[in-house]
Amino acid sequence: MSRTKYLIIGSSHAGLSAAEAIRLYDQDGALTMISAEKAYPYSPTILPYVVSGKVHEDRIFLRDQAWFDKRNIRFLNGATVTGVHAEKKSVSLESGREMSYEKLLIATGAEPELPPVAGLKECPHYKLRTVDDAINIRGALKKGGSAIVLGGGLIGMHAAENMARAGLKVTVVEMLRQVLPGYFDPQAAGLIQKVFTENGVKILTGNPATNVTSAHGACAVSLRNGLDLSAHVLLVAAGVRPRISFLAGSPVGTDAGILVDERMRTSAQDIWAAGDVAQAGSFLGPEKILNGIVPDAVEQGRIAGMDMAGDPSLKPYSGGIAMNTYSFFGNRSFSVGLSLAEASEEDLEVDTIYSPAGLKYQKLVFREDRLIGASAINAALDPGVICQTIRRKVQMGEMKRGFAASPLEYGRLFMSRLWR
Amino acid sequence: MGKSYHTIAFYPERCDGCGDCVKACSRAKSGTQDPVHSRIQVARDPGGASFGLALCRQCGEPQCVMNCPAGALKKDEETGIVRLDDTNCVGCHLCTLACGYGGITYNSETGQLMKCDMCGGDPVCVKSCRAGALELKTGADLYNAWGDYEDLFVPGISACLGCNSELLIRHTLRRVGPNTVVATPPGCIAGVGAVGYNGLTATKTPVFHPLLTNTASMLAGARRYYNRIGRDVTMLAFAGDGGAADVGFQSLSGAAERGEQMIFICVDNEGYMNTGVQRSSTTPFGAWTSTTPVGTVLRGKTRDAKPLPVIMMMHNCEYVATASTAFMQDYYEKLEKAIIAAKRGMAYIHVFSPCPTGWRFLPSQLIEVGRKAVESNMVPLWEYDHRESRLRFTHPVQNPLPVTQYLRLIGKYRHLSQEQIDRIQKVAEAGIRMLRHFSDEKDERSAAV
Numbered sequence: 001m002s003r004t005k006y007l008i009i010g011s012s013h014a015g016l017s018a019a020e021a022i023r024l025y026d027q028d029g030a031l032t033m034i035s036a037e038k039a040y041p042y043s044p045t046i047l048p049y050v051v052s053g054k055v056h057e058d059r060i061f062l063r064d065q066a067w068f069d070k071r072n073i074r075f076l077n078g079a080t081v082t083g084v085h086a087e088k089k090s091v092s093l094e095s096g097r098e099m100s101y102e103k104l105l106i107a108t109g110a111e112p113e114l115p116p117v118a119g120l121k122e123c124p125h126y127k128l129r130t131v132d133d134a135i136n137i138r139g140a141l142k143k144g145g146s147a148i149v150l151g152g153g154l155i156g157m158h159a160a161e162n163m164a165r166a167g168l169k170v171t172v173v174e175m176l177r178q179v180l181p182g183y184f185d186p187q188a189a190g191l192i193q194k195v196f197t198e199n200g201v202k203i204l205t206g207n208p209a210t211n212v213t214s215a216h217g218a219c220a221v222s223l224r225n226g227l228d229l230s231a232h233v234l235l236v237a238a239g240v241r242p243r244i245s246f247l248a249g250s251p252v253g254t255d256a257g258i259l260v261d262e263r264m265r266t267s268a269q270d271i272w273a274a275g276d277v278a279q280a281g282s283f284l285g286p287e288k289i290l291n292g293i294v295p296d297a298v299e300q301g302r303i304a305g306m307d308m309a310g311d312p313s314l315k316p317y318s319g320g321i322a323m324n325t326y327s328f329f330g331n332r333s334f335s336v337g338l339s340l341a342e343a344s345e346e347d348l349e350v351d352t353i354y355s356p357a358g359l360k361y362q363k364l365v366f367r368e369d370r371l372i373g374a375s376a377i378n379a380a381l382d383p384g385v386i387c388q389t390i391r392r393k394v395q396m397g398e399m400k401r402g403f404a405a406s407p408l409e410y411g412r413l414f415m416s417r418l419w420r
Numbered sequence: 421m422g423k424s425y426h427t428i429a430f431y432p433e434r435c436d437g438c439g440d441c442v443k444a445c446s447r448a449k450s451g452t453q454d455p456v457h458s459r460i461q462v463a464r465d466p467g468g469a470s471f472g473l474a475l476c477r478q479c480g481e482p483q484c485v486m487n488c489p490a491g492a493l494k495k496d497e498e499t500g501i502v503r504l505d506d507t508n509c510v511g512c513h514l515c516t517l518a519c520g521y522g523g524i525t526y527n528s529e530t531g532q533l534m535k536c537d538m539c540g541g542d543p544v545c546v547k548s549c550r551a552g553a554l555e556l557k558t559g560a561d562l563y564n565a566w567g568d569y570e571d572l573f574v575p576g577i578s579a580c581l582g583c584n585s586e587l588l589i590r591h592t593l594r595r596v597g598p599n600t601v602v603a604t605p606p607g608c609i610a611g612v613g614a615v616g617y618n619g620l621t622a623t624k625t626p627v628f629h630p631l632l633t634n635t636a637s638m639l640a641g642a643r644r645y646y647n648r649i650g651r652d653v654t655m656l657a658f659a660g661d662g663g664a665a666d667v668g669f670q671s672l673s674g675a676a677e678r679g680e681q682m683i684f685i686c687v688d689n690e691g692y693m694n695t696g697v698q699r700s701s702t703t704p705f706g707a708w709t710s711t712t713p714v715g716t717v718l719r720g721k722t723r724d725a726k727p728l729p730v731i732m733m734m735h736n737c738e739y740v741a742t743a744s745t746a747f748m749q750d751y752y753e754k755l756e757k758a759i760i761a762a763k764r765g766m767a768y769i770h771v772f773s774p775c776p777t778g779w780r781f782l783p784s785q786l787i788e789v790g791r792k793a794v795e796s797n798m799v800p801l802w803e804y805d806h807r808e809s810r811l812r813f814t815h816p817v818q819n820p821l822p823v824t825q826y827l828r829l830i831g832k833y834r835h836l837s838q839e840q841i842d843r844i845q846k847v848a849e850a851g852i853r854m855l856r857h858f859s860d861e862k863d864e865r866s867a868a869v
Contacts, residue, residue: 017486043489049510055490059508062491294514298486325513332513332526380528382474383513384483388520402466412463412522416432416472 001090001098004032004074006308009081009091010107011035012043013294014275014301016062018105021305023071029309031073032099036108038078039131040064044109045294048158050134051141052165057131081108084250086268103270103308106247106258107301110240110276110292115150115175119212123219125234128155137235141166145232148172148221150209152179154326156237157192160201161328163233170201171229173221175208183324183335184375185342187354188361191377195329195359240292242277255279257290262316264304272308274300283319283391284338284372291320321390325383331359334383337390338373341365348372351404353379364404369396371403385411392418424560424567425478425500428536428543435471435553437464444548448539456529459536460545461522471553474522476536478502484535487518500560504535562749569594572624579612582776582783584790585687587745589614589658592685593625595755600654601642602627605635605668607660608775609687611694614658632663636675639682647681654762655682661702662692665728676735679765683758686728686770693778701726704798705847706840708832709778719835724847729770730854733804733811738765741803741814744772746790750801750814757803765806772799780831792826797848800855811858823848 006022008015011033022031035041040061049055068075080094090100112127114120126137137159147163149156152174163170172179178189179196193203207223212234214220220230242257253259253267257279264272264280275297282289299317306314323336343350353362362381365373371389374381386407394414396403403410442458450457463472478495482502485493492508493515495501504515504524515524515533524535536543546554572593579586585608593600602625604610613622615629630638639655646653659668664686672684691709692698699709704725708714712721733740739761741754751771758767774789776782781789793799794815801815823845827833836844 013486013489020481020486045489045512045514046510049490049512054510055508060490062489294487294489295483295518298483298518302486323517325517327511327513330531334513334517336517382519382522382525383517384519384524385474385522387517399465399467409463410465412461412474413465413470413472415520415522416430416463416474417470 001100003030003100005029005102006031006105007091007099007101007103008033008105008107010105010109010275010277011041011075011077012062012107012109012275013297014107014109014278014304015105016041017298017301018107018272018274018305018308019071019073021302021311022309023073025306025309025311027072031071032076032101033068033073034076034079034081034093036078036080037130040075040077042131043294044129047128047131047134048155048162050131051128051137051159052162053138057135060131082246084247084252084271086251086271089270101270104272105301105304105308106252106266106271106273106277107275107297107304108243108246108277111243112236113239113241114236115209115238117150117209117212120209120236123212123214123234125212125219125236127236128159129240137233140233141168143232144168146170146230147233147235148219148229148231149235149237150221151236151238152176152181152203152205153237153239154180154183154324156235157196157326157328159235159237160196161199163235164196164199164201168233169231171231172196172201172203173207173209173223173229174203174205177206179203179205180326182322183326183339184333185340185363187352188333188335188363188375188377191356191359191361192328192333194356195331199329240276242279242290244277255288259288260300263307263314264300264317265307272304274304280317281319283321289320291322293322293324295323296320318391321387323383323387331378333361333375333377334381335375336373336383336387337371338365339363339375341373362407364407366400366404369400370394371396374407380408382408382411385415388415388418394418423497423500424563426538426541426560427478427557428475428538428546429555429557430473430475431553431555432471432473434551435462435473436551437462437469437471438551440548440550441545441554444544445536448544449534454529456527457534459525459534461525474525476502476519476523477521478536478538483518483520484515484524487514489514499538499541501538502535503537504533506532509533559749562752566591566594566752570598570624572598573614574622574624577613577622579608580775580777580783582786583608583612584689584745584773584775584786585609585612585658587786588685588687588771588773591745591748591751592656592658592755593623595752596654596656596683596759598625599652600625600656601639603630603635603639603655603657603659604628605630605657605659605663606632607658607663607687608689608694609658609660633667634671635659635663635668636671636680636682636684639684640675640678640680643681652763654759657682657684658687659684660692661686661688661690661700661728664688665701665726672732673735676732676737676766676768679738681762681765683755683762683767683769686768687773688728688770689773689775689778690725691775691778693775697778702728704844706833706836706844708780708835714835719837719840720832727851727854729768732768732770733858735766736806737768737804738762738806739767739804740770741768742770742772742799742801744790744794744799744801746787747794747801747815754803754814757805761805774830778832780834781829785829789826789829792821792829796821796823796826797852798823798826798844800852802855802859804858811855813855813859820848820852
């Protein structure tokens with residue numbers, strides 16, 4: 001049985017961030033990073049761009065062997081962990097090998113979830129979570145024809161755009177009444193939807209798929225309202241779920257993901273979790289949330305790494321905030337915090353600029369004189385500054401009106417002052 | 421790992437919002453003055469006259485780099501500059517979400533993201549700023565160089581929190597090096613463990629503990645012995661103001677007059693700090709100490725401080741300088757000269773050493789106290805080279821701060837009356853006037869007349 005002091009399962013943002021944090025404090029302790037894939041570390045976020053050909057799959061890697069060598073990190077690729085044995089502090093690998101650890105970080109990310117649609121399992125379809133998935137879809141696009149995307153979330157919309165750019169006739173099926181739920185309110189989503197429609201992508205909302213069949217190299221999808229669609233390519237992008245099945249029988253406590261505390265510790269001794277697999281505290285409420293975004297993976301990974309190494313300068317996790325940036329057909333958008341809130345909600349104030357003609361949207365959500373959410377399309381804003389305005393609970397006082405009118409200028413002013 | 425880098429510093433109180441930096445950046449990056457191309461942006465507070473800056477800070481642990489899913493952002497380990505590689509960037513804008521400084525921004529003209537690259541090391545924004553609100557700080561070069569020297573003082577000594585002496589002894593020994601014999605008479609530096617307990621010393625060079633009265637003569641004897649056996653070993657004294665200006669003065673004066681080869685460093689914390697904060701001859705006028713108490717009649721020290729560095733200059737020492745740990749670069753340059761001068765004769769450095777415990781200020785304010793002392797001309801930084809027979813200001817202060825800006829940081833001056841403050845201000849001004857008589861400046865002026 002091979003031994004290591006620190007064992008990190010997963011090599012994307014959370015795992016890499018943890019490894020860097022460990023090495024800042026402990027340069028010598030044996031550190032092993034396991035990846036289920038053969039490839040060097042990469043981000044699932046890059047995959048839509050591999051599909052579109054904007055970036056070649058040879059150029060997506062976040063780290064190379066020299067990086068591992070310089071930091072004295074053992075990178076074990078193509079190795080899948082099949083079980084965690086907390087009582088004897090070891091993990092078993094698919095190859096039958098076992099590896100013991102002193103401190104374990106689970107950063108296995110998430111995997112696509114198959115929605116409960118009759119016939120879907122049996123019907124050939126694509127998904128987009130690994131680089132192999134992306135290469136497969138890109139291959140399918142070359143043949144042209146038509147495509148159906150199940151799911152109007154970020155991955156589905158990204159893929160739909162890329163397929164449309166590749167010349168396919170694309171239909172997005174979203175069971176909720178709008179695309180990109182969770183990030184944009186119906187008004188903003190409507191603007192985004194409009195751009196897709198203008199670019200030839202058909203978007204069907206409010207109707208879940210009920211049945212999927214395949215015939216003669218094509219697939220047929222029936223919706224609840226009776227509509228029947230068919231296409232050459234079927235992409236399932238109906239959300240992801242934390243990759244935790246290998247934890248069955250272990251004492252690591254899970255809900256939807258692995259439950260962690262503010263130091264990313266799980267319920268099991270000497271086991272941490274971070275990134276898309278973790279279910280951690282929320283910045284805006286008491287509940288524990290899945291927040292599958294890159295910035296949170298980086299932050300959680302860093303905290304886990306610091307805690308594993310015993311770094312005394314660790315500050316506990318202040319909680320996740322939903323946020324994302326999203327570019328579509330040359331337009332930019334982003335959303336952070338309680339961006340869905342409505343003005344009618346108690347004690348909230350919402351400031352909205354809605355300009356369908358200019359394709360502009362800006363929504364700021366305040367509680368008293370603090371910003372708690374924002375979303376924008378093609379607005380001149382620093383998303384990171386807006387995030388920090390929320391995270392640092394900037395009390396705007398009399399400057400709130402000025403901020404609402406000119407969030408770029410005032411946001412920069414607040415931050416410039418805070419960082420002195 | 422562990423390298424320091426150049427940075428662009430922003431002083432908002434000096435910024436007048438002229439926008440020249442923005443124009444200069446646009447010109448350098450796009451050939452136009454259109455601010456849309458500028459990597460540096462000034463934020464204005466329309467209500468007041470204050471300004472903020474949005475600019476890449478070239479972070480030590482850059483969040484943009486950690487958040488980039490495309491590997492398009494990297495921190496250059498040599499220069500510290502965070503670089504954006506346009507050919508790898510996919511335009512996902514996650515970096516703009518990760519950066520809280522407005523350091524990576526979207527250019528609506530080019531449709532691409534842009535960020536500061538420090539113009540390869542010589543930023544045009546800094547050069548364009550007439551108000552002096554932007555400065556390129558290059559101190560990192562020195563810290564990188566000093567980082568290669570060995571720290572000859574062990575960790576875990578018993579100094580007070582925020583002690584200036586620890587900072588001083590570590591840096592001094594780094595530069596002077598291991599081929600050194602150190603003398604530390606009774607005082608804080610010996611007290612914190614430099615000469616050690618039970619046969620163990622904190623100093624990784626030979627070190628001894630002379631009497632308060634005979635530091636310079638004992639070092640002189642040691643040096644003469646090494647000269648006799650043909651070894652070139654540096655003699656280094658760390659004496660307090662008591663061991664230099666008061667009871668240690670006769671041996672110091674004698675050694676200086678005889679031209680004994682040594683570096684004598686006076687760690688001037690303006691009193692006897694480790695024995696209970698008694699006054700010394702370098703305690704300034706008005707300062708509280710346990711022997712110059714503040715009551716209804718006495719209001720701190722009634723006499724002015726003895727200007728020991730000037731007195732040492734008059735001894736025809738090979739080299740004399742004043743220094744402060746708040747100006748490390750200046751101090752290192754002076755140490756370089758002292759090391760060479762000490763091969764010919766005496767090099768004397770008088771280091772201003774604020775003491776959080778005895779002077780009553782927060783340990784976190786140590787460097788700030790040091791800075792304000794220099795910027796108010798309470799502690800002018802200068803050096804004197806005997807071969808040139810002239811004094812040179814190494815950090816001339818054009819517009820000195822009023823001494824109150826220095827005094828108010830320190831508890832031992834809390835009781836001062838306006839009358840006392842006025843006198844301290846006058847003493848500071850008179851001190852500068854006297855030094856100018858010995859300096860280049862005076863020569864130039866008299867030539868002009």
